[in-house]
């Protein structure tokens with residue numbers, strides 16, 4: 001198991017992260033045709049990747065069933081991911097958990113399409129705890145209580161949820177950014193896929209739409225070894241202890257957080273999110 005994070009500019013990262021994030025930020029050229037999935041970890045990133053990949057193939061599942069998800073939409077912040085992105089033809093598809101101030105600055109003058117997925121941070125904590133305790137590429141929490149404290153202090157991979165979401169939300173209103181929530185996907189997956197495909201400029205016919213919907217259910221992704229993380233190399237994850245497609249529900253935090261933790265979380269949440277307008281999040 002790894003013993004500590006890789007710290008860059010005061011933010012903890014997995015040790016698979018590119019050491020020189022500043023060169024990535026200043027040197028990587030985002031193209032207008034790029035489709036980028038952005039998120040804070042455990043927010044439904046892989047769900048969005050599956051949806052955008054299936055929209056790209058107009059519902060044909062052969063790509064998502066034959067290529068692992070991290071090669072279909074690689075992580076820009078890992079050396080292996082970056083290498084794959086640089087070999088992709090247009091339109092490129094990639095993913096990132098980077099906070100806004102570390103993302104390649106060329107994005108902000110490009111027309112690249114960005115989908116930022118958000119999730120109730122209480123559920124992000126629970127999902128993150130179960131995932132991060134199995135990761136060999138980061139510091140592992142010894143208990144939920146410990147992970148909860150780390151999360152509130154931003155001492156988890158990719159830093160503070162509050163800074164990440166607050167930072168990227170500054171881009172709201174830009175026509176090449178779509179902000180969507182895990183809860184919205186749950187509430188109405190058909191309307192969500194329609195919204196995403198419209199945003200990407202791909203009109204799907206009813207059969208294509210039905211096929212996308214069929215392959216992005218929790219069960220379909222859980223059964224797809226290209227999407228369920230079972231093929232992540234053993235050096236990254238303790239597979240004996242890991243279920244990436246764990247529960248896939250909204251509101252699991254109610255089964256895990258104590259009353260005291262809920263109150264402590266709410267105090268920090270109110271303080272950190274005070275500057276944002278009401279009504280932005282479905283969980284409020």
Ligand SMILES: Nc1ncnc2c1ncn2[C@@H]1O[C@H](COP(=O)(O)O)[C@@H](OP(=O)(O)O)[C@H]1O
Pocket residue numbers: 039040041042043044045046047123126127128130216217218219221244245246247248249252
């Ligand atoms: N098709 C789907 N439907 C519902 N939840 C999904 C999903 N695909 C992935 N997830 C959930 O998204 C979370 C992982 O997020 P990310 O992709 O950002 O790492 C996990 O949450 P849980 O741990 O709560 O089950 C996982 O189960």
Ligand SMILES: CCc1ccc(OS(=O)(=O)O)cc1
Pocket residue numbers: 041042070097135157232236
């Ligand atoms: C592909 C290996 C992988 C991907 C994502 C991981 O974690 S996180 O989403 O960045 O928290 C870990 C391993």
